[in-house]
Amino acid sequence: MSGTCSVSGAREACLGSRVLCVGAGGIGCELLKTLVLSGFSNITVIDMDTIEVSNLNRQFLFRRRHVGQSKAKVAREASLRINPKAKIVAHHANIKEDQFDVDFFKSFDCVLNGLDNLEARRHVNRMALAASVPLVESGTAGYRGQVTVHIKGETECFECQPKPIPKKYPVCTIRNTPDKPIHCIVWAKDLLFPRLFGGEAVGAEAEREDEGKNGGEDEGKDRSDIEVSERAEGQPAVEYGCVVLREVYGDAIARLAAVEDMWKDREPPTPLSSDVIAAGRAIVQGRARGGDDKVPTSASLALGLSDSHATWSAEQSAAVFLMAVEILLDGHADRVGKLGFDKEFPLSVDFVTAASNLRSHCYGIEPKSSFDVKGMAGNIIHAIATTNAIISGLIVLEAQKLLLRGLRQDDDGATLTPWTTFVQHNPTGGRLLQRIKPLPPNPKCYVCSKAQVVMEANTGLMTLGRLVDDVLRKALAFAEPTVTVGSTMHYECGDDLEEDERERYDALRKRSLGDLPGDPIGHGSLVQVEDFSQEMSVELLVCHREPREGEDPDFFEVKGEVKGQDGGRGGEDEPEGEGDSDSDDLCVVEEAVGEKRKGAGQEEPAKRQRAS
Amino acid sequence: MGDASAVARESQDKDKRYDRQIRIWGKDGQRKLETANVCLLGAGPTGSEAMKNLVLGGVSSYTIVDGTKVTERDLGNNFLMDKSSLGQSKAECCSRLLQDFNESVSGRFVAETPEQLMDAKPDFFDGFDLVLATQLTSAYQHKLCDICRKSGARVVFGRSYGLFGLVRISASEHTVVESKPDNVLLHLRVKDPWPELAEYASNFDLESLDDMTYKHVPYVVLLIKLAEAWKLGHGGNLPQGRAEQRDFKAFVRSQQRRRRGEPEGVADEGENFREAVENAHYLWSPPGVPSEISRYFADPACEEITSASSHFWVCMAAVKDFVAERSGGALPLPGSIPDMTATTDLYLDLKRLYDSKAEEDCDWVFDRAIQILSRTPGADPSALGRDYVKGFCKNCAHVKVLRFPTVRQEQEGFLGGASQSSYLQSLLLSEDTAENAFVYLMLHAADRFRQTHGHFPGKFDDGVQEDVGGVKSIVSSALSEAGLPTIPVAEEYVQELCRCGAGEIHTVAAVVGGIVAEEAIKLLTEQFVPLSGTLVYNAIRSTTLRIGKF
């Protein structure tokens, strides 16, 4: 009796193979289970996250009692219970750490990704290419998902198609002329929250300020230049909160409304009335206090506003604002100055909901519920168990084919062809699974095809620091870039630098490209960028030009960035980047998510007029 | 007081746990899920996978039916079983371990085979909202289908068979208000603006606007005004035919102002004018009543409202009256407008106009629905909430009615004889669908094989080749009876089928169980459109095919 079988020989292939499972979240949990039940017995799993309550609706290897523990470790133990004979190594760590170098990747037969952020996925793509290990990539969003297979030299790599770019909003819209709820939410999250309780704004969605106008000297200056008095010695937190409300929503709005130029074509905002502030304060002071002295976990709950789907009145928002200020400043005094917005931290959600709704109130924009604000501020991606389960099954089937290919050279290839498979959201509308043949490597891809990248920038203004941080690290996803022109090395990084080298590079970072010693970078310069950790190098051709009208003076455009090939699918339909769950450092690009219009999440870009 | 705060805390806790899925199906969908009582037949890999997904999602209760005991073989194949389970009831083990996944779901088990239950206690199925039936053969699928049509439970059948899988739904009727289509038509009413909208548009004096405002007049207003202007010069008619429609678009473009100092012909491109041209077709072909909705209007369920009619049909009847008596052919306004180039104030004005019209339409439909219920003997008008009517009006262009054929009807339809074979023939002849249509036939052949041989093909290692011959002869006689062709990979597929011996492979179980749970969630939340017909999953090719005539 043959009870368990598979693509013939698959089980044997699995038994002897070593697989790396990156991510132990929504897809990761399903994947580990499916792997151990399919005969994989040598598995390494890496995840840097700890378990949250909001994981429990799908990450089924975790229980409530595991909240706060390492995902990788708990997932390992749970998988071992399913198959005690498996050998599973768990790392509670970031995949980008040095210990996971190319040799580490070379020790696997196959890499399986269940990641939730683009940066890590791009990094793994490069490591897998450098190590010549096939990679099975995956992502889900709501009812939709996809699995892709990347084999060096044979199929396109993860970066052969352009990836959606996180959404940014113009600074003047955020600061002065919001006209959609999201603008007020971004303002509350990235500007006001850090101003009062942070910390630098992390993952700021507001476009970078046109800093650099002065040659980039004020690099890293505090962007949240919201004018607010500091809290006076001994001033009760609620009193201080009222001062903030008056200054930020009263005085500042009144000043802005008085700038006539700005309101030629639109209604100026209305300053928050002192009645609303007084009413909010009365609600806070009149609330029923619990008998215990514990710091409330939520400001809205402490005020009896328990329905997260309801929208608050302006007075209720003012009350939640004051309450959140009090709890944060007094109850979390030790963390003030270091706090950042965290969608799993109810007080920060309360604060951002109240602060954004008060701003919306001033600008005549509709208010949003805390549920909606949490989704929009946290870039939350829909996630359910079913899609992750389906995707995990598909990943393992692809992995089995990859392993069998290694063993069975004689196969005609039909059954072992790798497929890119999409799980559609509505099977009635078409087919539940849609498969396409993976494209060959894109010759224009700078990652796998060593294509040249063209960068347009104002070389008189762009600093080496901006080149390294914004172009090389952010746009091109290098981890540890080295910058060389001709025979001059302009920049290196890494832990093994000497102190004097580090100082020299820090000084160079502040200089503009045209002003670098030795071989300055100007129009027509060829810059060699190497990353030893990713074993990757790129030739960057620099084109100098002056900024166009209305463009950021310190603009840059990376043109060699891969464009879709002719006949390629351009990745338009992939629920890309959202691996298994949501992540703080990732902005969902709207086109990517199927149900977005119905859900609370993202909005269309506003077409309404902005005075800027 | 203490109780109230405990309730609030529990609700907050659930909000947190279910946050990511509430973002898909909303609080309402979650509430429906949390009141659902689900029965699982078969605690094997496919059944466990499917039920796991629903327990995680937070159904009210589950009942697991399985008459077998845990064997060594199950350990490597079912994530719910471990060594300590050996020899125990599979239903009990599965129930116990699933309970650990979500403390707010209550679970029980019945250690009998689903077949025994169906034969001996068909009333067992009363009281379930949904039955997940896994690994049932055709004969018992028929039986369960009949039982559940009587009890009112919906059934999702799921079957993993080696590298192949089947999923189908059985329910006499399923209605969906929130079908969440990918593309929604806009109901702008630019062709037939209601009085308030017409008045609002006519109040714009385009000539007198400054250049900035001119570029931010919403395109809805532009279209209404320019259509009026056009009518003046065309005997009161809107553009008719291609040529006039093209002329109208040119006319819209010509209304853009020239940038000061620019020569003739260089327009100061206004986004709003571009949008007006893009949406001009709403003037000559506005979305009326979709043909599907017209069919529902004519459905007996809509024409004869009784005390047994669902609120869905009561609303449908009221909307039908609305279209006939009130609006002159337009469905109730959904009450949302798309983003468009406009100043914030103008946009908000428009939004208010559309919203209040939508409320007004909804009031009319609600009143009519109450009237209908009031004159229906035995009906309770107070049971219908305005919220439901509002939701119905908002979505009424896209509501869906699904009536699933019984398993018997489907199988007789496809396999019953020459008269019905043209559909299956077309599937077998098309390169795109041939393999999976063959898989469908082959899995039926496997059931027929079991009926005659008492075991599934390939169950015994030394009889595999013999069974291959047996299955092939069943398949080819079925094909030739119905005058159908065979396909080139038939041999390979029959070999694969027999090699598996009806075993469940975990990867396939994960996929099939996931699909079963997904369809179950669509049925329970009454959102999205569930699968009609039978879905064939082919893991060899990584493809699916939906078989069925709709």
Ligand SMILES: [Zn+2]
């Ligand atoms: Zn590439």
